[in-house]
Amino acid sequence: MELDLPVPTFNQESWNRYLLLGLLSALVPLNALSNVELRRVFFSLRSDVKIPSVGTLTNLLAREYEMTLAAIKEQIPTGQKVSIALDGWTSQNRLAITSVIMYFISKNWKLEEVQIAFEEV
Amino acid sequence: MKGSHDGFNLATHLQTVLKRFGLDSRQLLGVTTDNASSNYSMTKFLEMLFADCSSEWCASQNHMPCMTHVIQLTLGAFMDSLGVKGRGKSWEDTERDKIAGEIPGRRSKIRLGGARVDRVNSLPAGFNKIVEKVCDLRILTLYG
Numbered sequence A: 001m002e003l004d005l006p007v008p009t010f011n012q013e014s015w016n017r018y019l020l021l022g023l024l025s026a027l028v029p030l031n032a033l034s035n036v037e038l039r040r041v042f043f044s045l046r047s048d049v050k051i052p053s054v055g056t057l058t059n060l061l062a063r064e065y066e067m068t069l070a071a072i073k074e075q076i077p078t079g080q081k082v083s084i085a086l087d088g089w090t091s092q093n094r095l096a097i098t099s100v101i102m103y104f105i106s107k108n109w110k111l112e113e114v115q116i117a118f119e120e121v
Numbered sequence B: 001m002k003g004s005h006d007g008f009n010l011a012t013h014l015q016t017v018l019k020r021f022g023l024d025s026r027q028l029l030g031v032t033t034d035n036a037s038s039n040y041s042m043t044k045f046l047e048m049l050f051a052d053c054s055s056e057w058c059a060s061q062n063h064m065p066c067m068t069h070v071i072q073l074t075l076g077a078f079m080d081s082l083g084v085k086g087r088g089k090s091w092e093d094t095e096r097d098k099i100a101g102e103i104p105g106r107r108s109k110i111r112l113g114g115a116r117v118d119r120v121n122s123l124p125a126g127f128n129k130i131v132e133k134v135c136d137l138r139i140l141t142l143y144g
Helices: A012-023 A031-034 A038-047 A054-073 B007-020 B038-050 B067-082 B092-102 B107-111 B127-143
Strands: A084-090 A094-104 A111-120 B028-031 B063-065
Touching: A012 A031, A012 B092, A031 A038, A031 A054, A054 A111, A054 B007, A084 B007, A084 B063, A094 B007, A111 B092, B007 B038, B028 B038
Parallel strands: A084 B028, B028 B063
Antiparallel strands: A084 A094, A094 A111
């Protein structure tokens, strides 16, 4: 399977970020990193790699959230009108969830659609 | 947000979400929801909350009930009155199973679900015939 994402040269800091994004998008819990077989996979690719702790990744996740939030804010032109659509439902594991989607016209006149909330209420 | 999912709690939650993105009522145009009554009281409370911050936002003018939801309700009532039922699983159930299948460790559960149903098969039996009949009727009234 081809990878259509840019692959920069190794750098511990960006590797930590890719690791976090990878675990999240594959729906793998962060504590999977304590698994010895998985650690061996990483060490076999690069012996000097430092596998971050769950705490480090949690902090990184908070930073990633702030960055994404700022990026979305930046996308909205100043004073631009936005519309929202929202719905709530109860998941199969009995969590009440509300999701909010925001729509707006970007600087170059394109209709943008951003999810701004997906929260347990 | 904790507590009951009434209009007031939903409105305060929505306000915090909007604040987080630096949005105020002057920037808010439409709010689209389904037709649940709590959503109507939610937009009314939102109007009040905005009024407290001395900015104007009119619930009755800016609240848009979701058109697709209205169509779904109409179709549901239409099919109920004809007594037609879905042949397979509903579209939502099929999608849910698909998602469950993508989560590792839940695969066994979906095999119990029985035969795979795709979207076309989940159309109710005789639905196409009804559509044809309705179309014929329209053609008759137009040209007949």
